[in-house]
Amino acid sequence: MAMTMSQDCALVSRSINTLLVLCSGARLSLGNVLTLCSHRFYGQSIPFGDIEKVMADKQVRACLTIEQSLEDYKNIILSFKSNMSAHHSPAVVFGTGYSGALATYFRIKYPDVTIGALASSAPMFLTGTSNPRDSYCPIVSKYFEDFNRTCYQIIKDSWKKLDDIASQIEGITRLSHLFKTCRFPSSISGARCNEIIFPVSCGSGTMLPPEEFNLTTFEIDCQSRYSVMPNLNFLETYFGNKVSNVIFFNGLRDPFSGEGILENLSESVVVINTTKGI
Known part of the structure; x- marks a missing residue:
């Protein structure tokens, strides 16, 4: 069978x-357990x-x-x-970034197991969608620009120099040694291809190089590496849109916050935004 x-x-x-x-x-002093x-x-x-x-x-x-x-x-x-x-004993789930989105999905899928969820800077509009989203790069750039304009400009001007080095023989290897780079974890790229997707785009006018998310290229890469095609309707069909007892906390300097829930959805799905929070 x-x-x-x-x-x-x-x-x-x-x-x-x-x-x-x-x-x-870990047991906490009030008799709770944090896991x-x-x-x-x-x-x-x-x-x-x-x-x-x-x-x-x-x-x-x-x-x-x-x-x-x-x-x-x-x-x-x-x-x-x-x-x-x-x-x-009641259970509350929590997470930050992608894990914040998971906490929200958990509350939707298993409302009988947890009484609520706390999702911090959860990129709800980046998961399970193929629509390019471009809020990430402007938020990163604005934070650097506010903190140190000189640093912002150095990073912005560096991409042409890096491209010039990369185009040389052994240029990529040289840059890898210089910056001590590591490989992008296969588990992350595999999860993106399955369901998560994360269609981040960078428009012009930020300190980061412009790059548009291309769904066709993404699908070809997923098919080539893992023999799968992204499930573009997974979240909508699997979870629906019924949710309750969730707090969305957003530090507006966190680049994921731009794709999060920024306004109250109901009396039990509420939002707390902090202007300078990360």
Whole structure:
């Protein structure tokens, strides 16, 4: 009998201890417990201990999804409650940036498991959409410009020089050694191709080089690297639009805040904005 994706990923999770998120809990003075969890396929939560090996395995790679991550968190919360005999204790989920979006999705998907969510600078309009968004670069640039105009101008003028070096023989290698660059994690690019997408564009007039998000190029790259096409309607079809008991906190100097919820949506979905918050 054929297995569903959830059954398949559950079998992988049971056979590979490190696939599930790793958590640490700390008791607080008021009798609460704070639990910090690592997203599957990130940090130490990598099956086989090798992210490149994971991303090359289609069956295992298919378990890197928002649905599976949320199910991890649900199981962890329920396990904590059971192990601590705290079945009736309320749970609140929280996160910053992408994890803030996950906290919101968790509240939508499992309203019976958590009483609410706190989402800080959660880029809700960057996840699961193919529409180019261009607020990220202006916010970054404005912060640098306000802090130090000279620094802002140096960065803005540097791109032509970097392009000139990169065009030379061994230029990319030289720049990599100079700036001690690291590889973009495969788990991030794989998650983008599955569902997240993050269509960030940079327009002209900022300190960063202009770059337009191109959906066709993105789809070709995803097909070439992972043999998948982005699910452009995933969030809408999977979560719908019903949400309650969420606080969206936005530091308006955080570049993700420009794609977040900036106004109250209802009496139970409220927003707190801080002008100079990061």
